[in-house]
Amino acid sequence: xxxxxxxxxxxxxxxxxxxVEGALAAGCRFFAGYPITPATEISEVMSYRLPAVDGxxxxxxxxxxxxxxxxxxxxxxxxxxxxxxxxxxxxxxENLGFACIAEVPxxxxxxxxxxxSTGLPTNVSQxxxxxxxxxxxxDHPIIVLAASTTQDCFSLTVRAFNLSEKYRxxxxxxxxxxxxxxxxxxYLPHPEEMEVIDRIRPNMPPDWYxxxxxNSRGVPPMSPFGEGYRYHVxxxxxxxxxxxxxxxxxxxxxxxxxxxxxxQNFFDIQQINEEMTEDAEVIVIAYGSVxxxxxxxxxxxxxxxxxxxxxxxxxxxxxxxxAVEPILRQVRAVLVPELNMGQMxxxxxxxxxxxxxxxxxxxxxxGLIGPSEILTRLLRM
Amino acid sequence: xxxxxxxxxxxxxxxxxxxxxxxxxCGNGILLGSLIRGIDRTGIEKDDIVxxxxxxxxxxxxxxxxxxxLHTTHGRALTFATGIKLANPKLNVIVIxxxxxxxxxxxxxxxxxxxxxxxLTAIVVNNNIYGMTGGQYSPxxxxxxxxxxxxxxxxxHAFSIAELAVMAGAGMVSRGTVYHAAMLDDLIEKAIxxxxxxxxxxxxxxxxxxGRRNQMGDAVEMLRLQKEAAVRxxxxxxxxxxxxxxxxxxxxxxxxxxxxxxxxxEKVRKSAKEMMQLVGKAESGDLKAADxxxxxEAAGEADNAEI
Numbered sequence: 033x034x035x036x037x038x039x040x041x042x043x044x045x046x047x048x049x050x051x052v053e054g055a056l057a058a059g060c061r062f063f064a065g066y067p068i069t070p071a072t073e074i075s076e077v078m079s080y081r082l083p084a085v086d087g088x089x090x091x092x093x094x095x096x097x098x099x100x101x102x103x104x105x106x107x108x109x110x111x112x113x114x115x116x117x118x119x120x121x122x123x124x125x126e127n128l129g130f131a132c133i134a135e136v137p138x139x140x141x142x143x144x145x146x147x148x149s150t151g152l153p154t155n156v157s158q159x160x161x162x163x164x165x166x167x168x169x170x171d172h173p174i175i176v177l178a179a180s181t182t183q184d185c186f187s188l189t190v191r192a193f194n195l196s197e198k199y200r201x202x203x204x205x206x207x208x209x210x211x212x213x214x215x216x217x218x219y220l221p222h223p224e225e226m227e228v229i230d231r232i233r234p235n236m237p238p239d240w241y242x243x244x245x246x247n248s249r250g251v252p253p254m255s256p257f258g259e260g261y262r263y264h265v266x267x268x269x270x271x272x273x274x275x276x277x278x279x280x281x282x283x284x285x286x287x288x289x290x291x292x293x294x295x296q297n298f299f300d301i302q303q304i305n306e307e308m309t310e311d312a313e314v315i316v317i318a319y320g321s322v323x324x325x326x327x328x329x330x331x332x333x334x335x336x337x338x339x340x341x342x343x344x345x346x347x348x349x350x351x352x353x354x355a356v357e358p359i360l361r362q363v364r365a366v367l368v369p370e371l372n373m374g375q376m377x378x379x380x381x382x383x384x385x386x387x388x389x390x391x392x393x394x395x396x397x398x399g400l401i402g403p404s405e406i407l408t409r410l411l412r413m
Numbered sequence: 414x415x416x417x418x419x420x421x422x423x424x425x426x427x428x429x430x431x432x433x434x435x436x437x438x439c440g441n442g443i444l445l446g447s448l449i450r451g452i453d454r455t456g457i458e459k460d461d462i463v464x465x466x467x468x469x470x471x472x473x474x475x476x477x478x479x480x481x482x483l484h485t486t487h488g489r490a491l492t493f494a495t496g497i498k499l500a501n502p503k504l505n506v507i508v509i510x511x512x513x514x515x516x517x518x519x520x521x522x523x524x525x526x527x528x529x530x531x532x533l534t535a536i537v538v539n540n541n542i543y544g545m546t547g548g549q550y551s552p553x554x555x556x557x558x559x560x561x562x563x564x565x566x567x568x569x570h571a572f573s574i575a576e577l578a579v580m581a582g583a584g585m586v587s588r589g590t591v592y593h594a595a596m597l598d599d600l601i602e603k604a605i606x607x608x609x610x611x612x613x614x615x616x617x618x619x620x621x622x623x624g625r626r627n628q629m630g631d632a633v634e635m636l637r638l639q640k641e642a643a644v645r646x647x648x649x650x651x652x653x654x655x656x657x658x659x660x661x662x663x664x665x666x667x668x669x670x671x672x673x674x675x676x677x678x679e680k681v682r683k684s685a686k687e688m689m690q691l692v693g694k695a696e697s698g699d700l701k702a703a704d705x706x707x708x709x710e711a712a713g714e715a716d717n718a719e720i
Contacts, residue, residue, distance in 0.1 A: 104495060
């Protein structure tokens with residue numbers, strides 16, 4: 033390697049800016065978006081940075097168009113991304129389903145704000161957790177990550193692109209208003225010291241290429257348009273050649289592979305962060321900005337002699353069941369603080385099967401759950 | 414005939430099970446013929462062409478032709494095409510839409526694609542009805558016509574697709590009919606070769622869902638109606654307005670040299686690079702170097718890829 037290895041840099045960035053840096057470092061060269069609070073800074077910085085690295089930024093007429101353009105660019109070979117918030121994320125659900133069924137890698141950032149509808153545009157929320165899992169119609173697997181710090185905004189954007197390219201699937205990165213607008217010092221690694229994954233391209237002669245053929249990974253190699261592999265991409269359920277099908281065995285084979293490619297790689301996708309859980313009797317399960325409050329609360333509880341621990345969920349979907357389940361069995365009680373009426377706690381209760389006491393702490397007034405609120409609850413548990 | 418067979422073998426997919434989904438007598442078959450003749454005349458390689466289609470009867474066209482093909486969501490074909498063209502400007506992107514597809518659910522995308530004057534070819538097949546879903550009225554169903562959702566007569570007024578495109582800023586706009594097939598070949602060829610957003614509105618017929626409800630006869634009869642209603646643009650300019658009532662012009666309706674989006678964006682890239690030098694964002698160079706390295710590695714990796 034002849035390139036000079038300069039180390040990374042310490043910089044002061046806002047979460048939204050860190051997302052842009054992460055995307056660029058992961059190789060993102062196409063961004064289409066529509067202005068929306070509190071995600072707009074991502075568009076603004078992209079419009080300024082992308083053209084300088086021969087990438088393309090375009091402001092589309094709405095969020096439906098934004099994700100459409102992102103999928104098109106990905107099919108033409110560019111790593112592509114869009115960023116939005118609740119109302120825009122609702123509009124994107126249609127094309128998100130297309131990216132799932134046609135297996136087009138792309139990253140969608142949703143900086144969550146209060147909903148439903150126009151809701152609380154400038155306030156923090158975690159109300160889109162279930163929408164990110166089930167927003168588009170039809171049965172489909174999806175990968176969702178949740179960022180809690182500015183550093184996360186960088187590293188999880190890189191990871192979102194890597195997972196998306198590896199498994200040919202859209203990946204949703206959930207940030208929230210607090211994470212997106214918190215300005216703090218982060219470490220930006222040099223491009224040479226990062227792992228960046230690119231989609232596998234076909235290497236067989238074009239005549240042999242079967243674009244949706246199964247293999248051991250469940251992820252077929254993907255050719256960009258214009259390189260001799262002329263094939264069909266559709267939002268209809270298709271056979272291995274990409275052509276629409278109504279045959280039962282082809283439909284079942286296709287849908288099974290779609291799920292299998294995520295399920296069989298579950299342990300690669302699953303990501304949680306445990307703190308002081310080894311001897312914990314009560315734990316807090318949190319994600320996003322709330323997990324920072326939870327971390328402080330757990331530390332303070334420890335100082336007061338309570339055996340508290342923290343489980344921070346980083347991959348939300350598929351739900352990191354294998355990692356969370358043993359901890360649920362080990363503790364006396366669990367607290368799930370979140371900025372919604374209880375979306376993730378619902379999933380945790382489902383996994384828990386009624387075995388451990390699970391308490392919820394919900395806030396929906398547009399404010400963040402602070403450490404003291406969590407600590408107060410921990411002291412009573 | 415031998416010529417036609419050659420084109421069929423060259424441009425239709427061998428591995429796709431025919432017959433197609435269209436009803437006997439449908440105008441989409443004629444359009445498909447014109448499309449491949451038009452493309453053949455441009456001499457552009459199949460690998461360099463992307464056909465993007467929306468949802469509806471016309472949307473099924475993409476599956477039959479041997480190009481890079483993309484069958485998108487309803488109304489959104491132009492947005493996907495925008496991404497493809499911007500990511501790889503060398504590709505010739507041709508978008509096939511229906512009237513409902515392009516001007517109802519996709520109306521917003523249509524006017525904005527025209528406004529940007531991105532180098533795309535947009536073919537809008539206008540049969541005045543939603544055919545695939547069973548004959549509901551569309552934005553181009555004439556006032557008073559019968560439709561499955563207008564059993565008492567349509568009370569909405571129709572769009573003129575071509576004029577909409579002219580007003581929205583498309584570089585080239587033309588209108589043809591499936592009756593005037595030779596002319597349609599020509600219009601499609603011109604539209605593909607034209608730099609900028611080129612729209613071809615194709616007047617077609619749906620004798621099953623539209624003609625039957627409105628006593629317009631079979632496919633042949635409806636083709637005859639196209640012949641009667643269509644007036645060449647040059648001739649229409651000489652005709653008094655009252656004679657043009659209930660008729661439409663065909664031919665090239667607008668052909669303007671307007672700035673093309675991808676060329677404009679090159680200027681943006683140049684400015685951005687100058688700006689980065691000015692503010693000393695050295696990492697831009699690092700990112701490009703990393704890109705190049707990965708591309709090199711990908712070329713090597715593909716040989717060892719587990720497939």
